[in-house]
Amino acid sequence: MPREYVVARTSEIPEGSHRIVRVGRREIGVFNMGGVWHAIPNLCPHQRGPLCEGAISGTLGYGPDTDWKLDWVHEGEIVTCPWHALEWHVPSGRCLAFPDMRLRKFPTRVDGAEVRVIL
Amino acid sequence: MAPIVQEQQSPEQDTLESLFVVDADVHIHEDPAGMADYAPSPWDVALREIAKVPERYLDLPGMSPRAEYRVPWPGGSNRKQTVDSASEMRSGLNDLNVDRAVLFPDHLLALAMVRDPRFAVALAQSYNAWLRDHWLLAEPTLKGSLVIAPQDPVASAEDIRRHAGEPEFVCVYLPASGVRPLYGHHVYEPVYEAAAEAGLPVVMHSVEAVYPTFPFQLEVFQTSLAQHAVAHPFSMMANMISLLETGVPVRYPDLGIGIMEAGISWVPFMLNRLDKEYTERRREVPFLQERPSHYIKRWYFGTQPIEEPENRGDIVKLFELFDGAERSMFASDWPHHDFDHPQYVFGLPFSPSDRRAIMGGNAARFFRLEA
Numbered sequence: 321m322p323r324e325y326v327v328a329r330t331s332e333i334p335e336g337s338h339r340i341v342r343v344g345r346r347e348i349g350v351f352n353m354g355g356v357w358h359a360i361p362n363l364c365p366h367q368r369g370p371l372c373e374g375a376i377s378g379t380l381g382y383g384p385d386t387d388w389k390l391d392w393v394h395e396g397e398i399v400t401c402p403w404h405a406l407e408w409h410v411p412s413g414r415c416l417a418f419p420d421m422r423l424r425k426f427p428t429r430v431d432g433a434e435v436r437v438i439l
Numbered sequence: 440m441a442p443i444v445q446e447q448q449s450p451e452q453d454t455l456e457s458l459f460v461v462d463a464d465v466h467i468h469e470d471p472a473g474m475a476d477y478a479p480s481p482w483d484v485a486l487r488e489i490a491k492v493p494e495r496y497l498d499l500p501g502m503s504p505r506a507e508y509r510v511p512w513p514g515g516s517n518r519k520q521t522v523d524s525a526s527e528m529r530s531g532l533n534d535l536n537v538d539r540a541v542l543f544p545d546h547l548l549a550l551a552m553v554r555d556p557r558f559a560v561a562l563a564q565s566y567n568a569w570l571r572d573h574w575l576l577a578e579p580t581l582k583g584s585l586v587i588a589p590q591d592p593v594a595s596a597e598d599i600r601r602h603a604g605e606p607e608f609v610c611v612y613l614p615a616s617g618v619r620p621l622y623g624h625h626v627y628e629p630v631y632e633a634a635a636e637a638g639l640p641v642v643m644h645s646v647e648a649v650y651p652t653f654p655f656q657l658e659v660f661q662t663s664l665a666q667h668a669v670a671h672p673f674s675m676m677a678n679m680i681s682l683l684e685t686g687v688p689v690r691y692p693d694l695g696i697g698i699m700e701a702g703i704s705w706v707p708f709m710l711n712r713l714d715k716e717y718t719e720r721r722r723e724v725p726f727l728q729e730r731p732s733h734y735i736k737r738w739y740f741g742t743q744p745i746e747e748p749e750n751r752g753d754i755v756k757l758f759e760l761f762d763g764a765e766r767s768m769f770a771s772d773w774p775h776h777d778f779d780h781p782q783y784v785f786g787l788p789f790s791p792s793d794r795r796a797i798m799g800g801n802a803a804r805f806f807r808l809e810a
Binding site for chain 2: 373374375376377380400401403404407
């Protein structure tokens with residue numbers, strides 16, 4: 321049975337920032353990206369590095385989405401693992417280097433001033 | 440890529456925590472002002488001047504001339520990739536379950552590319568003395584590699600003899616990036632004589648650099664992916680061939696030889712290639728009594744950066760191709776950008792005895808460490 325956990329107040333995670341919260345034995349990165357909330361495990365599947373301690377940035381893209389030109393993409397949506405710099409697209413949970421790998425994404429809900437994560 | 444998350448427990452109940460783990464390659468960050476206290480005049484003045492210069496990762500003007508200029512995109516790893524004290528190192532290694540570690544430098548990885556040979560010698564000698572006092576004596580589980588300045592093998596041999604017998608040092612470090620001539624050249628004989636005399640193995644370790652000598656003319660590439668992919672293994676291949684073609688392992692049969700930070704998948708290729716050449720061209724190297732692989736299989740190899748194939752069993756097969764389980768040493772390269780966590784190597788499907796050897800036993804033998 322999924323349960324909702326209050327993990328922060330909205331004012332504690334302003335737009336463009338994130339923080340790591342603990343729910344039971346889990347560490348979860350909670351991100352506020354332009355008012356849209358995301359929650360992912362603080363665990364990189366590569367070598368179990370503390371993924372959400374990494375920096376947020378954009379990254380370089382090149383493909384059909386950029387009209388086959390080198391471009392700066394996903395600004396503010398990429399978290400980079402501090403251990404080995406593997407890049408993850410937070411909104412989709414997708415690993416940029418290995419498209420088959422996806423992070424588990426926990427549903428979130430804002431209730432008044434409370435940010436809740438559903439596990 | 441196969442996810443690497445797995446249980447740390449192997450079938451025979453060894454755990455990473457219970458094993459004796461030796462890390463054959465970790466990096467300490469130099470303090471130029473601290474080294475200045477050990478440098479002869481006028482080089483102490485130069486070191487204090489360097490201490491005023493803002494530095495970047497493995498890039499300190501005057502001390503690490505790697506000539507590597509990347510496009511500065513934002514993002515990337517935000518982890519601190521330097522370790523500034525023995526206690527900070529011990530704390531980081533505790534988190535990795537490492538019991539003993541061999542220290543290599545940061546900036547002095549580029550020592551062979553320092554232009555002024557007198558300054559290179561001063562850097563090496565002051566580093567060795569500073570390292571002993573501030574790191575090795577402060578934390579006995581950390582062991583030192585005694586760096587040489589290849590620009591002056593005679594002075595380097597004197598420094599090896601100066602520190603011979605100090606149990607804090609467990610090997611002689613041969614900086615390989617940009618080194619010219621390669622380490623098989625006869626000019627290095629004083630170094631090998633002094634190392635053999637001191638009972639210290641020699642260890643070659645490179646660093647990514649762009650430099651006008653083989654195999655570092657890496658300006659031909661556009662990206663650091665390309666440059667870094669080849670910088671370490673090509674450098675180790677070149678020096679391996681050089682040592683073989685001049686018979687260093689024959690002339691110094693008791694000298695231990697180690698290779699760091701090049702991964703291991705190139706080693707079977709190199710052995711097979713050299714053995715093939717030997718069948719046709721033996722007369723050029725008549726001092727070799729056996730095929731080249733006979734000698735190289737006595738060398739020791741750091742595991743990092745360990746390859747990460749889809750099928751982790753492929754790593755075990757690669758080790759079998761050069762008897763690697765008997766001679767490979769776990770190395771993390773902590774705290775650098777591409778460090779390997781010991782849980783990955785520990786979790787590879789080796790036999791229990793091979794796993795123990797690779798995680799610590801082989802390094803304990805090579806560096807003569809006590810458990």
